Amino acid sequence: MVIIHWFRQDLRLSDNPSLFEAAENGQVLPVFILDDRSAGQWAPGRASRWWLHHSLAALNDALNGRLLVLQGDAAKVLPEVAVEYKVDAVYWNRCYEPWRIQRDQQIKKALRNDGLEVKSFNGSLLWEPWTVLKKDRTPYRVFTPYYRKGCLISEPPREPLPVPKKIRCVATTSKNDINDLDLLPAEGFVPAHNPESAGEAKQVRWDHNLYAYWCKQGRGVGETAAKNKLQDFLGKGLNGYKVGRDFPARRNISKLSAHLHFGEISPNQVWYASAAAATDSNVETDLDCFHSELGWREFSYYLLYHFPTLPEENFQPKFDGFPWQDDPEKLTRWQKGLTGIPIVDAGMRELWQTGFMHNRVRMIVGSFLVKNLLQPWRHGEAWFWDCLVDADLSSNSASWQWVAGSGADAAPYFRIFNPVSQGQKFDPDGDYIRRYVPELSGLPDKYLFAPWEAGDNVLYQAGVVLGENYPTPIVDLKKSRAKALEAWQAIRTQ
Ligand SMILES: Cc1cc2nc3c(=O)[nH]c(=O)nc-3n(C[C@H](O)[C@H](O)[C@H](O)COP(=O)(O)OP(=O)(O)OC[C@H]3O[C@@H](n4cnc5c(N)ncnc54)[C@H](O)[C@@H]3O)c2cc1C
Incomplete structure (x- = not known):
């Protein structure tokens, strides 16, 4: 059986429920599609595109160069790939942006009509939005009751999965170049507020600063970098997090947000690794605070799911x-x-x-x-x-x-x-x-x-x-x- 695992915001091999199941059930065709058209105004911004480029490169390395990187309307691209590679099933981890939900529902229906098996999984959230509701079955609007009375007393988050023992990847025939996505900036410009370059005609490619910050000092982009950063934080930042997280010059924050956004690490991995690291009772309040910040991330997805106009319209x-x-x-x-x-x-x-x-x-x-x-x-x-x-x-x-x-x-x-x-x-x-x-x-x-x-x-x-x-x-x-x-x-x- 040939199964597409469609990578989206889950650019990792470990704790990836969809990839795990695909690897268990058959031969895997790992696919990523840059679909700016469906995203419309919420296509990734310039800094996100920079990150995505490096994240895809890291993922492709981890897959020994087998990641099939495509561009276009996913509703058209996926069925074409399915035919080309004689695919039997398509699996993915769910996303929660309104435009993605709408698109994915259509794709699911169309692929099933074509006779393919389609399965989706939860790979990005500790609690999916429809599982946490008030007694009257309406969504929470206030964080503390949502988190303390809704999430924490419901099912504990799923325990992380390992990397699949073996991923038998389908050999791809098409040219597979991440550079073709043009995610990196082509032209440079002088940042107007940079005193060192002000007044000079010198062209500075703005992403060089990002590269120096994340790739040289910050140990990189991608799954391995995310895991290293988590370990650094657990060793040096978690103790004292509750107070220290408010001081921008201190090192008490994890800087995991981009890794989490692109799914290079899952919130489940972060949740359980931090719980395991906080063995000392002094760290209990720090852990509780750190977990509640992951809870704010969940609450944001929750709000977006239940109130999809959140990015455009006043909630009040x-x-x-x-x-x-x-x-x-x-x-x-x-x-x-x-x-x-x-x-x-x-x-x-x-x-x-x-x-x-x-x-x-x-x-x-x-x-x-x-x-x-x-x-x-x-x-x-x-x-x-x-x-x-x-x-x-x-x-x-x-x-x-x-x-x-x-x-x-x-x-x-x-x-x-x-x-x-x-x-x-x-x-x-x-x-x-x-x-x-x-x-x-x-x-x-x-x-x-x-x-x-x-x-x-x-x-x-x-x-x-x-x-x-x-x-x-x-x-x-x-x-x-x-x-x-x-x-x-x-x-x-x-
Ligand atoms: C105006 C504004 C815009 C923001 N835009 C974004 C955004 O686009 N993307 C984004 O990930 N975060 C956003 N945040 C939330 C927060 O600032 C970042 O998540 C946090 O600074 C990331 O740093 P960290 O990974 O070191 O966080 P840590 O303190 O180490 O926290 C761990 C993780 O918890 C989550 N988290 C922490 N604080 C929040 C929060 N207040 N809301 C939601 N999740 C949180 C993040 O995933 C973070 O990586 C925004 C906050 C403000 C005030």
């Missing part, structure tokens, strides 16, 4: 009348990390340079965009979609709506982060700001978070000229906060 319709003040110039300064608010600029530059941003800082830059600058949350969502290597439709849209106050279980709109005190609290030594905003590195800690409060002499000694080598603040923090609250009052009383 009262936000439909919110008086956003679209301002392309403000948006561009935010995107480039040139707002004049150091912790915000550090975060936006971390994103640009590495394709990643620390969670605490994601919340700070998000609040600043939506509240202090009154820009629609969808602009932030779109920029993150393009720049994050972990861009994930569920977590990105749920988190942006959470930050904006329009989402499920969201931070109330009137809770507006003060980026100065957030910086002082969570980057007390200024290490994070100094790393990404080096032009401020000479400032004493006292002024690093709000350079506009420093006197001329302090600025001079630090080599900072506001408005010249570092911007003056784009908005007054107090006034913009008051304006945001006014805007909120306007929809509250509607």
Whole structure:
């Protein structure tokens, strides 16, 4: 029996339920299809494409070059491949994005009509969205009861599966080149906020920074890299995670989000490996907190499944009348990390340079965009979609709506982060700001978070000229906060 295992967001060999069953039942044709057409506006952004390229290369190596890499509308491509290779069955692990659910249902029906066996499995979630409901059979809208009363008291997550003992791959006849997918950027450009390259005509391919960050320092992309990163985190980061996870300069976070998004590692593997590593009772609260963050990932998928308009529409319709003040110039300064608010600029530059941003800082830059600058949350969502290597439709849209106050279980709109005190609290030594905003590195800690409060002499000694080598603040923090609250009052009383 010849079985296609259709790789999607499960780019790994271990704990892969569909691949495992395919390998048990017959000869396997491992297939990946880049289907931008079906994805429409949610086709992977540029940073995700970069990651995907390297992830597919790693997977192909693990399969001894047997991965069949194709491009096009999966509804057309799969039946063609099935005929070409005389396939009897098609297996895959389920995905939960609305466009994928719709497409996969159609494909399932069409393949079955053609006489093929079609099976789908859960390879990406600890609890699938339809298995956790309130007593009245409606979905939860608040995280804590969803996670504590819904997930944790239901069936424990499935235990991870090993790599199949033997994968007998079908020999493929077509040319199999990941480069043909054109996932890597062709042209370079100069990042406008990079002081080293400003003013020079030199072309810098932006993905070189990503490569240096993830592949040289970060030990790579793909299943083996994900497993190594998990082990590093369990050894060095889990102890102290609950507190340390909020400090962007500390090493208490796992940085597994992109590996999880592309399925290079499963949440089940992360869940059970972390539980096994936390043998010391001191680590219990850290483990509980780490598991609940995996729970937030689950909750995001849950929301997207039950409320499929989450990426496009306010979860709370009262936000439909919110008086956003679209301002392309403000948006561009935010995107480039040139707002004049150091912790915000550090975060936006971390994103640009590495394709990643620390969670605490994601919340700070998000609040600043939506509240202090009154820009629609969808602009932030779109920029993150393009720049994050972990861009994930569920977590990105749920988190942006959470930050904006329009989402499920969201931070109330009137809770507006003060980026100065957030910086002082969570980057007390200024290490994070100094790393990404080096032009401020000479400032004493006292002024690093709000350079506009420093006197001329302090600025001079630090080599900072506001408005010249570092911007003056784009908005007054107090006034913009008051304006945001006014805007909120306007929809509250509607
Ligand atoms: C505005 C905004 C946008 C975001 N966009 C994304 C996105 O596109 N993709 C994405 O994976 N995460 C997103 N997040 C959630 C979170 O910031 C990242 O998952 C986290 O920073 C990844 O770092 P880590 O792997 O070191 O996390 P860790 O702290 O090590 O946590 C382990 C895993 O738990 C999950 N997780 C942790 N925190 C959250 C959270 N708040 N929501 C959902 N899952 C979480 C991730 O899968 C993460 O890898 C966003 C958050 C905000 C505020």
